[in-house]
Amino acid sequence: MPVLDKKSFEKAPVWDFDDVYNQDAPPRPAMCAQSLRNSKDEFFMKAFLPNVRLFLHKDSINMSEWNRLSHFNNPFGFMEYKYEDVTPVLKLIPKPKEPLLSPKPGSNGCVRCAVVGTGGILNGSKMGAEIDAHDYVFRMNGAITQGYEEDVGNRTSVYVHTAHSITTSLYLLKKYGYQAAPHDEGIKYVMIPEGQRDYNWLNGLLKGEKITKGPYRNKEPRKFYSGQFNETRFYVLHQDFLRYVKNRFLKSKSLNRRYWAIFRPTNGAFAIFLALQTCDTVVRVRIHDQGLHEILQLLC
Template sequence: MAKRDGSTTPGAAGSLRETPMPILFKKDFTKLPQWDFEDVYTQDAQSRQTICPQPLQKTEDPSFKQAFIPNVRLFMHKDHLDMSEWNRLAHFNNPFGFMEYKHDEVKAAVDLIPEPKEPLVLPRGDGDGCVRCAVVGTGGILNGSGMGKEIDAHDYVFRMNGAVTEGYEEDVGNKTSVYVHTAYSLTTSLYVFKRYGFKIPHDEGIKHVMIPEGMRDFQWLQGLLSRQRVHSGPYHSLRPWTYYAGQFNESHFYVLHPDFLRYVRNRFLKSSALNGTNWPTFRPTNGAFTVFLALHTCDVVDAYGFMTEDYSKYPNYYVDKHAKTKVVFYVNHDLIMEMKTWKKLHNAKIMKLYQRKDPGREAT
């Protein structure tokens, strides 16, 4: 078990002043390093309060109860990165920490992230007090599903990546309350799904959640939150605030905490791929992080458009109307493990996974 590496330098009057630890490099580890604080996560003072009579967090499923931390810190903001915290997180590769990054470059962006003024979701004033959320993926299983009205009937609808809705309302709905993205997924989706009419969701009052996937995301954040062109990296000279369809609002903008991302990986989606030399490239999908974000902020979670056991019957995306494409397996994600996790959570009644009742039907 690896030990923590911290650094201090003499300060005034012989005291010690903490400084950034020496940079760790991924190439120096043949598999995911296991630190003695690997499974320790920052937690908020108290967990989310709810008046729902039977929230999912009260499940009796033993494995979920053991793994689930209801008050794990979800979001990172400007007060969360003192030197001690930097040195702790510098042991973990992105997006689970800051391995290989320079302290000053990351901190310049983090210091601009505002503290959230309200929870990601709020109870509605009617009904039984339960916050009901739909998490909508882009899977081809939704093509021809007719689930649009059911999805939009939820209090909140979470979407991510290339969430095309125009022209597909009958199957996927048109409401977006929370849009989860990285800088790469946002900019790439605008390009890849342009021919399907994709636009960044722009519902009034929409909340944006960013996954800080890599250094390019901190460069994006610095430009976004300072209202300046990105000064370096792959998005050099871009104006990030112009990519949010006129709905960017700092008070409705959230950045996921690296501890939350690592917690999701370690406790729910720890792939065997982490034991090999390709360990630095592996992480759960944006959709997976979104599901677990919903599980920590909502009382009832229904997931649509995620991989099911009969995935081969459907195209890769619901926008592929003629089922010519197949699910693509990338080296940086373990989609089969995620599929099994969704089924397990469904069977334990922790969330409901949409599965086709007519598995022999071809998408139309």
């Protein structure tokens, strides 16, 4: 199909298949009585797809899928991109061999998670011990813990990022003592493929090479993971999952305006919904996004 141009649309286009998503087999048996999957909230359960495809990998893209996803702008698809430019990178992404998270021994089959933001909202909260007591702790972007452990904890199980956030956080947050992205032993890294620069990043990261073009030219991505990068613990979010979050939970009026293409949920929002998809319970978080806050008030 011809390459679609975002400038051709005065507002976000809506296709017959806009709310159609790939789904996978359940990653693990549903054993937790307190699981969000058993929520009594009608809005959430109507919108929630427990088996929506979460991760992009080398076997998930063929020409038919490329054509479908080319109807959606980044990060929700491949609009304006050329098949021959992007698919060589997609073919490098390993297929996950295990679920992102599994129940801990003695947990009665429940996966308990905390999602910690980076905007300083927990400063003075003294919630560190409570956060670290969860089975898994999600963080994103400039995840500062050193010196703030009493408020935010010090564990990171899952780190959600883009190429932009993992690089720029180093100098934006340097004055707060931030020196590197989380690199706990056994940490799992989850990347949001935000745009072409992220595919350039993935190419260098997965090949173990310097980036050869784009804004990160000559950078060595693996150095940003402090020795903890491992293909078996690295995941890339699927465009269907990103679009599902936008369409079903965080629809914005901005999509009907001229600058529709620049709107997307935040990295923090994507991290929270990843937790809602992979955990049974998610700790209540204080967050500035009102729509997301209302959903969490109902569920957490």
